[in-house]
Amino acid sequence: MSQGRPGTQSSHRQPASSYNRRRASNACLVCRSRKTKCDNQRPRCGFCISNGGDCRYVDLDPSQLDRSTLTILERISQLEASLINHIDSTSKNKAAKDWVPANDQRPGEQRDSQYYAYQAPHEHMATSRTYEGSSTGSANWDSPAVSGMVQDGPIVSHSDNAPPSAGVLLRASEMSIESILKWSIFSETAPHLIPALETPLIEIVGQPRPKYVGPPSSTLPDLSPETINRLVQNFLDNNHIKNPVLDVKELWADAREFAESGPQWDGSSCLLLIVCAISTLSASLTDELLPGVSKQQDRLSTAEAYFLASQRRIGMLCHANTFIGAQCSFLSAVYLMSTLRILAAWKCFVQAGSQCLAWLTSQGRMTRDHKLRAAISSEGNMLWEQNESEKAHHIEESLYWSCLKSEMEVRFHLRLPGSGLGEVDYPHLYPSPPQDVPDMYDQASSSSTSPWSYSSPAQTNVDLQNLQLAWYFYLAEIAMKRILNNLLVWRYDNRPGVEPLDRESKDLRLQRNVVEFERQNEDWYHMLPAQMKFPRHSDVPLNDILRLILRGHMIDVRDLVRFPALEEVLAINPHVPLRNFSTIQLRLTRECLEIAVESIEANRESFFHRHQGTWLMARTCSRSSLLLLAMALRCKAEARSTGVSAMELEEMMLPERWRKAVEMTVETLTYWADESNDLSRMNDLLRDLLRIYES
Numbered sequence: 001m002s003q004g005r006p007g008t009q010s011s012h013r014q015p016a017s018s019y020n021r022r023r024a025s026n027a028c029l030v031c032r033s034r035k036t037k038c039d040n041q042r043p044r045c046g047f048c049i050s051n052g053g054d055c056r057y058v059d060l061d062p063s064q065l066d067r068s069t070l071t072i073l074e075r076i077s078q079l080e081a082s083l084i085n086h087i088d089s090t091s092k093n094k095a096a097k098d099w100v101p102a103n104d105q106r107p108g109e110q111r112d113s114q115y116y117a118y119q120a121p122h123e124h125m126a127t128s129r130t131y132e133g134s135s136t137g138s139a140n141w142d143s144p145a146v147s148g149m150v151q152d153g154p155i156v157s158h159s160d161n162a163p164p165s166a167g168v169l170l171r172a173s174e175m176s177i178e179s180i181l182k183w184s185i186f187s188e189t190a191p192h193l194i195p196a197l198e199t200p201l202i203e204i205v206g207q208p209r210p211k212y213v214g215p216p217s218s219t220l221p222d223l224s225p226e227t228i229n230r231l232v233q234n235f236l237d238n239n240h241i242k243n244p245v246l247d248v249k250e251l252w253a254d255a256r257e258f259a260e261s262g263p264q265w266d267g268s269s270c271l272l273l274i275v276c277a278i279s280t281l282s283a284s285l286t287d288e289l290l291p292g293v294s295k296q297q298d299r300l301s302t303a304e305a306y307f308l309a310s311q312r313r314i315g316m317l318c319h320a321n322t323f324i325g326a327q328c329s330f331l332s333a334v335y336l337m338s339t340l341r342i343l344a345a346w347k348c349f350v351q352a353g354s355q356c357l358a359w360l361t362s363q364g365r366m367t368r369d370h371k372l373r374a375a376i377s378s379e380g381n382m383l384w385e386q387n388e389s390e391k392a393h394h395i396e397e398s399l400y401w402s403c404l405k406s407e408m409e410v411r412f413h414l415r416l417p418g419s420g421l422g423e424v425d426y427p428h429l430y431p432s433p434p435q436d437v438p439d440m441y442d443q444a445s446s447s448s449t450s451p452w453s454y455s456s457p458a459q460t461n462v463d464l465q466n467l468q469l470a471w472y473f474y475l476a477e478i479a480m481k482r483i484l485n486n487l488l489v490w491r492y493d494n495r496p497g498v499e500p501l502d503r504e505s506k507d508l509r510l511q512r513n514v515v516e517f518e519r520q521n522e523d524w525y526h527m528l529p530a531q532m533k534f535p536r537h538s539d540v541p542l543n544d545i546l547r548l549i550l551r552g553h554m555i556d557v558r559d560l561v562r563f564p565a566l567e568e569v570l571a572i573n574p575h576v577p578l579r580n581f582s583t584i585q586l587r588l589t590r591e592c593l594e595i596a597v598e599s600i601e602a603n604r605e606s607f608f609h610r611h612q613g614t615w616l617m618a619r620t621c622s623r624s625s626l627l628l629l630a631m632a633l634r635c636k637a638e639a640r641s642t643g644v645s646a647m648e649l650e651e652m653m654l655p656e657r658w659r660k661a662v663e664m665t666v667e668t669l670t671y672w673a674d675e676s677n678d679l680s681r682m683n684d685l686l687r688d689l690l691r692i693y694e695s
Helices: 028-035 046-051 067-090 143-151 164-177 184-189 191-198 201-205 225-238 248-261 267-281 297-319 324-340 342-360 368-379 394-414 457-492 503-526 545-572 583-602 615-641 648-653 658-675 679-693
Strands: none
Touching: 028 503, 046 248, 046 658, 067 324, 143 457, 164 394, 164 457, 164 545, 184 545, 184 615, 184 679, 191 545, 191 679, 201 342, 201 394, 201 679, 225 267, 248 267, 267 297, 267 658, 297 324, 324 342, 324 394, 324 615, 342 394, 394 615, 457 503, 457 545, 503 545, 503 583, 545 583, 545 615, 583 648, 583 658, 615 648, 615 658, 615 679, 658 679
């Protein structure tokens, strides 16, 4: 892989198909709270008429939804069209040419508006229409419309597309484990635990770990062509599908050169060694459903040997302005996250973000002219085709988004600054999938008997499927991250001049926002392609890490939007009797606790699975368990002070499965505690709090 040269994409753009989308029914607030079907009659529904309910509707303008979320439809459609086009043009099997999607629409066909049960206004829907223009498809930069855009203000609304600011992230950390541990319910119930409760996370993860991943092998790791071949393929199968930040064709070319010439002191060898380190640790979700596999000492030692060999070469890339340097830093962070070295991972994510920002800026990607063209293309007003010297860099866009979302995930927990990547207005609302699937296999090697013969049709088909799944997942996750970011901004973007609300108004506003974000959740779910759809119930196993991650994100939105109600009950007014809270507050608090149980159950499959998100998964389950224990301890404290039965209060507020969920969390924390100071501390705290509750 040549330094500083990301993958390129073809300038040929095919018409894109569309996916059918359904709109969640707009039930009245009474029926929503009861979780029953509403007949949607106005001004009062049938149930409220017959039962005297206070029937109210929250009519939300679809244009209030994040318009960038809708852009995922165009991106996914482009990907499908390009994949089908590639298969049709290269396959010798006529059946591939006659393939029709399950929704009975052929690739490239346009849908009528009647296919949409819910259609956003034109200005908010990215379309796949082609517009008449020059033969090259480029925009007319001298037109009045374009010149007017340059003069009249911002290209993309900052409020719609910018990630949360550093201030928002800092204030949002009140939902983190460290803030929850400072609630008075814990310090009053377990005063002997105060030192452990109040220790900052950065101090804990910065201490030497209780156990390292194991000493690296004293000899160089296996660098035979067969081993490199196997590790690269495993990386593509289990890692690249989550973060498609490499050009697959160039990765295979680097692997062939590595096998022929051995490791060099250059960026390509550094990158390939990191790929081997990550791949050595990686297995599919179904291979690590049981404890033990992810902690095999020989795997850990071999992976560390590959990683240390790569780090001896990465120094030269830190100072050079190369794209491959940013790729190496990002993948180093992925490896460190997989081995639960969180502080070191944060450093690498920040380094990757800084290198990515420097590269994009130096290449003119952040200029006003470039933003203008990208905005015109993404809004669907006209299609812009780059010339040969300006090929669209989908790998650059992918790395930008991967650095941004990964960095923000870690910053939320550590409360540390970032690279500044989130402070710039990057022009693309979503990364662009490759316009054409590359020919990943060297035809010249098809007759060779060497380990580098990758031309089998079966393997080609597997890689094409992985590429398709990677982009379906990647775009879906970014769309969900936008919803989560909007939620944080809504909750923590303190704007001057907002008057305080009375109790009833605050409750109604919170309930309206719950309805709003639930609708965004539903819209996101219904526009997922079939390959990414997942069962809603948290106890249904998925056997697929991609869909498991997406389901977890959807649960996170439902949890966080209700958190203010639970915070009012458990943190702000922990000594006020439960009966004194409003009906809305208690209902949303109960829902939040039920969602906490669902969050733990939904992650059950990945308890022993080692990957980039292992630490984040364990932290999510720990946070959910703390919320459940906080309510359980509050019920016991209120029972002692008021004489009301503790069991009666628990039955009113806590799900039946809450104890089992906490015990499941302790199980996974026990498994990972020997590799993480933070998870070891959480394991001890949850065990102590359970003992106090039971005493």
